[in-house]
Amino acid sequence: MRTLYATGDPAKLGAAVDATAAEGRALVSELPGFRGMGLFVDRELGKLLTATWWDDEKSRQDSDEQLRERRAVELAPFAQTAAVDNWEAAVARPPRSVGPGAWFRLARLEFDPADTDRLASFFRDVALPRLDALPGFEGGSLLVDRARGRASVGVVWSDRDALAASRAGVAAIRGEATAQARVITRSIEEFEVVFAGVTPPS
Structure with missing residues (x-):
């Protein structure tokens, strides 16, 4: 990616x-x-x-x-x-198609490169199922740069209200990631979606 x-x-x-x-x-x-x-x-x-x-x-x-x-x-x-x-897409469940009205949150992370697989396991087994349970979740991915110990977590929400309502739940997940996956959150940003969509592999 x-x-x-x-x-x-x-x-x-x-x-x-x-x-x-x-x-x-x-x-x-x-x-x-x-x-x-x-x-x-x-x-x-x-x-x-x-x-x-x-x-x-x-x-x-x-x-x-x-x-x-x-x-x-x-x-x-x-x-x-x-x-x-x-980036390497370590864990990916991107949306098939969303357009205007949807919103996107991006978190930039840092970690010890030796903990890359630990972070991927946490996102796949803990974070993604909990995100999926939140109203308005459309898709999310963990992108990593193993050599530099950097990652981006991007999550798409159906609309701005769903994005806002998710903030507390997502903050709790980030807190667990800090403890369990040993990551540092460097920034959090929120964006309006113009369009987004990925075709699943055949």
């Missing part, structure tokens, strides 16, 4: 969102190995996050070479900062 996180002038965000949702989505969907894409925005602060899913590492690497220049065009003149990260 690859993520792109860009920040800039909120007044210029709309054009970047439109370009990514139209031309960018059409281009990436034609590439070999493409499985799905999500586009998430914070219109108030001026943040844009994209996530693309691929069948395998080679497909992701090949796509990066083809999309690098195009990303810069789509994000101009909005983006003043942009960061691209590549």
Whole structure:
């Protein structure tokens, strides 16, 4: 999986969102190995996050070479900062399809690389079942960078009310993750969903 996180002038965000949702989505969907894409925005602060899913590492690497220049065009003149990260999907239950009205929470974590499997087991066996029991849960994934001891947990909710109602329950899960999986939560962000959907493997 690859993520792109860009920040800039909120007044210029709309054009970047439109370009990514139209031309960018059409281009990436034609590439070999493409499985799905999500586009998430914070219109108030001026943040844009994209996530693309691929069948395998080679497909992701090949796509990066083809999309690098195009990303810069789509994000101009909005983006003043942009960061691209590549991840292993350690545990994944992404939504098949959600659109406007849905919301997304992203938590960035750090951990000892030796504890990667411990974290994956906790998310799969403890966190995901409890998230699934919360009203409005649409999908969630744990993405890891084993070498650097970093992770991102992304969870999609059906609407903003469900996102808000989940905060206490999710905070309790994070507390258990700190104790059981030995992780540190570095940041939590919430985004409006423009669209998100991943095709399950055949």
